[in-house]
Amino acid sequence: MPHPAYEAFDALAQRSGYALIDPPILQPAGLFLDLLGEDMRRRAFLTADAEGREFCLRPDFTIPVSLHHLGNAKAGTVGAYAYRGPVFRFRSDGPSEFLQAGFENFGRSDKPAADAEMLAIAIEAAGGLGLTRPEIRMGDAGIVTAMLDALDLPPVWRRRLVSDLRRSKNLDEDLARLGNAAPKNGAAAYAGFLAALEGSDPGSARAAVADLLSIAGIQPVGGRSVDEIADRFLEQAALSSGAGVDGEKVAITRRIFAVSGDPDTASAELRTIAGEARLDLSAVLDAFDERTGFFAARGIDIGAVKFATGFGRRLDYYTGFVFELHDPAEPDAQARVGGGRYDHLMGQLGSAQSVPAVGCSIWLDRFGGEA
Numbered sequence: 001m002p003h004p005a006y007e008a009f010d011a012l013a014q015r016s017g018y019a020l021i022d023p024p025i026l027q028p029a030g031l032f033l034d035l036l037g038e039d040m041r042r043r044a045f046l047t048a049d050a051e052g053r054e055f056c057l058r059p060d061f062t063i064p065v066s067l068h069h070l071g072n073a074k075a076g077t078v079g080a081y082a083y084r085g086p087v088f089r090f091r092s093d094g095p096s097e098f099l100q101a102g103f104e105n106f107g108r109s110d111k112p113a114a115d116a117e118m119l120a121i122a123i124e125a126a127g128g129l130g131l132t133r134p135e136i137r138m139g140d141a142g143i144v145t146a147m148l149d150a151l152d153l154p155p156v157w158r159r160r161l162v163s164d165l166r167r168s169k170n171l172d173e174d175l176a177r178l179g180n181a182a183p184k185n186g187a188a189a190y191a192g193f194l195a196a197l198e199g200s201d202p203g204s205a206r207a208a209v210a211d212l213l214s215i216a217g218i219q220p221v222g223g224r225s226v227d228e229i230a231d232r233f234l235e236q237a238a239l240s241s242g243a244g245v246d247g248e249k250v251a252i253t254r255r256i257f258a259v260s261g262d263p264d265t266a267s268a269e270l271r272t273i274a275g276e277a278r279l280d281l282s283a284v285l286d287a288f289d290e291r292t293g294f295f296a297a298r299g300i301d302i303g304a305v306k307f308a309t310g311f312g313r314r315l316d317y318y319t320g321f322v323f324e325l326h327d328p329a330e331p332d333a334q335a336r337v338g339g340g341r342y343d344h345l346m347g348q349l350g351s352a353q354s355v356p357a358v359g360c361s362i363w364l365d366r367f368g369g370e371a
Helices: 006-016 029-035 038-043 062-072 111-128 141-151 155-167 171-178 188-197 202-215 226-240 247-257 263-277 282-297 364-370
Strands: 026-028 046-048 054-057 079-088 097-106 135-140 305-308 321-326 337-341 357-363
Touching: 006 079, 006 097, 006 111, 026 029, 029 038, 029 054, 029 062, 054 079, 062 079, 062 097, 062 357, 097 111, 097 364, 111 282, 111 321, 111 337, 111 357, 135 141, 141 155, 141 247, 141 282, 141 321, 141 337, 171 247, 247 263, 263 282, 263 305, 357 364
Parallel strands: 135 305
Antiparallel strands: 026 054, 046 054, 079 097, 097 357, 135 321, 321 337, 337 357
8 A cells, every 4th residue: 555645745746847767676685785885794585596696675775876877867867756565674663674766867967956955845845744744854975075175084093983983973072082092902913913014905904804813713793894894903003002192183074073053153153163273175165055055045044954964864875965754843863854965975986987966765654643
C-alpha cells in the first residue's frame, strides 16, 4: 500500500521539475562500501551471485540515482530526479527496512542557486509532512577544505579532522591534540618502524604494513580489509609519534571550527579570522554569501538557519554545503531531512568530466503519523 505522503510528494516533484524514478533495489555492493565509508560496510545487507560478485539491497538512493543519470544523460546535461521507496540498512533505533524519499540535481554550474533550491524544496517537503517550522542546521565542507589548504596542515591531520567532521565526533578531542607535538602514548614503539617508512610513498607504506599484518596472521575484523587496517595503523602511529602543528595554526583552526550562528554572522566572523590570519578564503566565502542571498530570495528565514563550521554529515562524499532539518520540539532527535553537495561522486562513479551535484533525503518513518 503506498505511503500516504506519496501523492503530495509526487506533486511537489512535478511542480519543481524533478522526474520521478525508481532505481533497482539490488545494487553492486562495492560502490556503496567504497564510497559511503566503513560505517556502511557494517550496516548493509550483502549477498553474492553465482560468480561471487557482491551485491546489496540499496542502503541509500543517492548512488543509484547518480548511476541512473550517468547512464541515461548526455555528458554535460542537467538532470533533476525525485525518488521514493524502501531502503535497507541495519539501524539500532528502528526497522532495517524503511521508506525514504528525496531529490537529486546534477550538472548545474550555478551552485549557490542550486543549493538554495534544494534547501527550499526540502523545507517544502517537510512542511507537507507536518513539520512547518523546522530547525535548519547547516555546515560547509568546502570552507573546511579551504581552511586546511590555506593552513597547510600535515596530511594525517587533514584526514583526521575531515573524517571526524563528517561523523560529528571526536572533533574537540582532535583539536585538543592538534598542537601536541611531544611523543606520547607509547610512541617509542612506533618510532623505528616509522623511521624505516620515512620517504616512502603512501602506497608503499600501506603495502609494508599490510605485509606485516599478513605475516603476523592478523585477519580482517569488523568488515575491514587488510589495507584499511594498515591505513588506520599508519594514521595512529603518525599521530602518536608527535605529528603536531605549531601554536599559531592550532589557534586559527580552533577559532574557525568554533564559528557558529546565522549565515550572515558566521560569514562576517570567518572573514575577520581569515583577514587576521592572512588566509585567502575569499572565493569560498563569496560563494557562501551568494548562496545566502539565494536563500533569502526563496523566502528562507536567514535568521532561522543555524550554521556551524564544525557541523558535518556522516556520508563521506559531501564536498560543500550540508544541511539537516530537525523538529525544534525534539532537538536531540535524529534529522527528519538531510542533504548537501557532492561534486566528486560522479567522477568516482566513472564520469569522465566533473558533474556538480546536490540532493536531499527525507526519512518518512521519522515523521510518524504526521503524513
